[in-house]
Amino acid sequence: MASARDTNARxxxxxxxxxxxxxxxxxxxDREAYRSLYEHFGPQxxxxxxxxxxxxxxxxxxxxxxxxxxxRACLYDWRKAAASTWIFTIARNQRIDMLRKMQRSSAEMAVxxxxxxxxPGDNENEPVTALHRILAERRVRESxxxxxxxxxxxxxxxxxxxxxxxxxxxxxxxxxxxxxxRVRLALNKLKVILRDQxx
Amino acid sequence: MxxxxxDESLLLEYSAGNLDTAQALCLRLHLDVCSRCRCxxxxxxxxxxxxxxxxxxxxxSNDLFDRILTRIETLPEDxxxxxxxxxxxxxxxxxxxxxxxxRQLVNVSVYDLSEQFPDQPGQVVLQKIxxxxxxxxxxxxxxxxxxxxxxGFTDNRGVFEAGDFVVLGQQDVHKPIALxxxxxxxxxxxxxxxxxxxxxxxLLNPFIR
Ligand SMILES: [Zn+2]
Numbered sequence: 001m002a003s004a005r006d007t008n009a010r011x012x013x014x015x016x017x018x019x020x021x022x023x024x025x026x027x028x029x030d031r032e033a034y035r036s037l038y039e040h041f042g043p044q045x046x047x048x049x050x051x052x053x054x055x056x057x058x059x060x061x062x063x064x065x066x067x068x069x070x071x072r073a074c075l076y077d078w079r080k081a082a083a084s085t086w087i088f089t090i091a092r093n094q095r096i097d098m099l100r101k102m103q104r105s106s107a108e109m110a111v112x113x114x115x116x117x118x119x120p121g122d123n124e125n126e127p128v129t130a131l132h133r134i135l136a137e138r139r140v141r142e143s144x145x146x147x148x149x150x151x152x153x154x155x156x157x158x159x160x161x162x163x164x165x166x167x168x169x170x171x172x173x174x175x176x177x178x179x180x181x182r183v184r185l186a187l188n189k190l191k192v193i194l195r196d197q198x199x
Numbered sequence: 200m201x202x203x204x205x206d207e208s209l210l211l212e213y214s215a216g217n218l219d220t221a222q223a224l225c226l227r228l229h230l231d232v233c234s235r236c237r238c239x240x241x242x243x244x245x246x247x248x249x250x251x252x253x254x255x256x257x258x259x260s261n262d263l264f265d266r267i268l269t270r271i272e273t274l275p276e277d278x279x280x281x282x283x284x285x286x287x288x289x290x291x292x293x294x295x296x297x298x299x300x301x302r303q304l305v306n307v308s309v310y311d312l313s314e315q316f317p318d319q320p321g322q323v324v325l326q327k328i329x330x331x332x333x334x335x336x337x338x339x340x341x342x343x344x345x346x347x348x349x350x351g352f353t354d355n356r357g358v359f360e361a362g363d364f365v366v367l368g369q370q371d372v373h374k375p376i377a378l379x380x381x382x383x384x385x386x387x388x389x390x391x392x393x394x395x396x397x398x399x400x401x402l403l404n405p406f407i408r
Contacts, residue, residue, distance in 0.1 A: 031268070038264055043256030050257055059263055066267050071274065081241070088248035092216040100220075103318065110315035115287035116223040117216060120241060137245045144249055152250075159215045159247045160254055165208055180208055187207050192242045 014134045018083035019076075026073035037083075038066055045091050051160045052095060064094045072119070079130035081120035082137055089119045095162075136191075143190050151186040154179055201233045203356075203363040210236060214243035221312075221319040221388050225346040225364065227287060228386065232362035288348060288386065291315060295349060295384055298325070306332030306377070312386075321390040328352060328377035336374045341390030343367045350383035352376060 018040065024033040042062050049058035068090050076086055097113040114122070144152070157163045157171070165183065169176040205213075205226060212218050213226045230237050292298060292312070300308035310325040321341065328334050330350065344366050351360035352375040359365060360378075367373055377383035 035264060038267070042259050042263070044251050044254070046257040046259055047255050048251055051254070058257070059260060062259065062263065063267055063270070067270055067274070070271055082245065082248065084248040084252060085241075085245045088251050089244055091251070092247065096216050100318070111220060111224060111287055111291055115285065115290065116220060116227050117213075118227070120244065133241065136242055140242055140245050141249055144246065144253075155246065156250050156254065158211060158217065159250045162215060162217045164212065164217055183208055183211060187211070187243075190242070190246060192207070192239055192246065 014130070015078050016082055016084075019078040022069075022073055022076050022083045022086070023078065025070065026076050034066075034070065037069065037087075041084075041087050042066065045087075048091055048160060049095070052162050054095070054098070057098060061091070061094060061098060064098065065091045068094060075121060077121045080133070082134075085137070086120055089117070093117050093119065140190050140192070147186055147189060151182045151189075154182045155186055158183075201229075201235070201360075201362050203359060203365050204233065204236055205229060205364045205366075207239070209366075210239050211243055214240050214247055219316070219319040221316040221323045222344060224287060224316075225344055225386060225388065228346045228348065229362055229364040231286070292325070295325070300327055304335060307334050319388065321388055323386075323388050326385050326387055328375060328383045330377055330382050331379045332377050334375045334377075336372060338369065338372050340369060342369075343373075343387055343389050345385045345387040348384045348386050350381040351378040352383045352385075353378065 018037065021030075021033040021037050024030040025037065045062045045065050046058045049055075049061040054061060065087070069087060072090070076083070081089075093113050096117065100109060100113060147155075153172075154168055157168045158165070163171070165179045166176055169179045172179070209218075209222075209226065213223060218226065230240060289295075292310070298310045300310050302308045306329045308327045310327075312323040312325060313319070313321075316323045325348070334352075345364070347359050347361050347363045349361060351358060351363070353359070354373060354375045356365070358378075359375075375383075
C-alpha cells in the first residue's frame with residue numbers, strides 16, 4: 001500500500017504548526033506546547049469575550065477555554081479540523097455555556113450545550129476527510145481576504161459580537177434583506193454554500 | 200435522503216453560536232443526518248476561526264497562565280472519551296412512544312417541551328400525526344420551525360422525512376398528511392399559536408393553544 005502511505009505523508013505535510021502543538025499537548029501533556037497555544041489563542045479569545053460584551057468575564061472565558069483545550073486535547077484529530085477551528089468551536093461553546101449558567105442554575109439546563117453544538121471530532125462516526133478539509137479551509141482563508149469590507153463587517157458582527165442578522169441590520173441602519181444578501185454573497189464567494197454541488 | 204435543508208443564514212447563526220437552544224436542537228437533529236449541511240457548518244466554523252484570528256487581540260494578565268496551570272494540577276485524571284453521537288432529543292425525553300401525549304384532534308397529539316427551553320421565545324412542541332392521518336389545514340401567525348424526528352409527512356411542498364427541516368411563514372398554508380407505516384413526529388418551534396383555516400377551524404380555534 002505504498003500509495004496510501006504516500007497520501008498519508010502528504011497529508012502529514014499539510015498539518016499546520018498549531019495542530020502539531022495541540023497534538024503534543026494531547027499525546028505528551030507538553031506544557032511548553034500548551035503555553036505556546038495559550039500565548040497565541042489566549043489574547044484572541046479575550047478579545048472575543050470583550051466584543052461579545054463579556055467584559056467582566058473575559059479572562060474567565062480564556063481560562064475555561066484553555067482548561068477545556070487541555071482536557072480535550074487527547075481527542076483532537078488534525079484530520080477533522082484545524083487547531084484554530086477546533087479552538088474556535090470550544091470558545092463558542094464555552095461562551096454559550098457561561099451565558100446559560102449566568103442566566104440560570106445549571107441544574108435547570110435540560111440540554112447540555114455540547115449536545116447542541118458539537119466540537120469537530122467529537123463524533124467518532126464522522127468520516128475522516130483531511131485533504132478535502134485542508135483544501136476547503138485554504139480556499140476559505142484566501143477568499144476571506146478578498147471579500148469586500150462590507151461583507152466582512154457583517155460576518156464579523158455575526159461571529160464576534162453574536163449579533164443576529166436583524167441586529168446587524170439595525171446597527172448598520174440597512175434593511176434586513178441587504179444584510180442577508182451580503183451574507184449570501186460572502187458565503188458564495190467562500191464556497192461555503194454547496195447547494196448545487198454533489199457532496 | 201434528506202431533501203429539505205435549513206438556509207445558509209441559519210447555518211451561519213448556528214456556527215456563530217447565536218441561536219436559542221431549541222433552534223440549535225432543531226439544527227443539531229438535522230445535522231446528525233445531513234452530511235451536506237455538516238460539511239457547510241465545518242467550513243463556517245473555519246470562517247469563525249479565521250475571523251477570530253484576523254480581529255484584534257487583548258493583552259492577558261501576567262499571572263493568568265499560572266492560574267490556569269494551577270487549575271490543571273487539580274483536574275481529575277479521567278480522560279474524556281469520544282462520544283458516539285447521542286441523540287439529544289431522546290436524551291431529553293426518552294422513548295417517544297412512552298411520552299404522555301396530549302390528544303388535540305383526531306389524528307394529532309402534542310407534547311409541550313417549552314419548559315425545558317426557558318430561553319426560547321415561543322412554544323416548543325413535539326407534534327404527532329398518526330400514520331396515514333391528516334392534520335387539519337392551518338396557517339401560522341408567526342413562523343414555525345420544524346424538523347422531522349420520526350416517520351414523515353407530505354404537503355403541497357413535497358415529502359418530508361426524518362431529518363428534513365422546514366421553516367414556514369405566515370403566508371404558508373400547511374396541510375400535512377402523515378406517511379403510512381409509522382406515526383409522524385416533528386419537533387417544532389412556534390413563534391405564535393397555530394391558526395386553523397379549514398371549515399372546522401373556526402369552531403376549534405378557541406380550544407387550541
Ligand atoms: Zn442539510
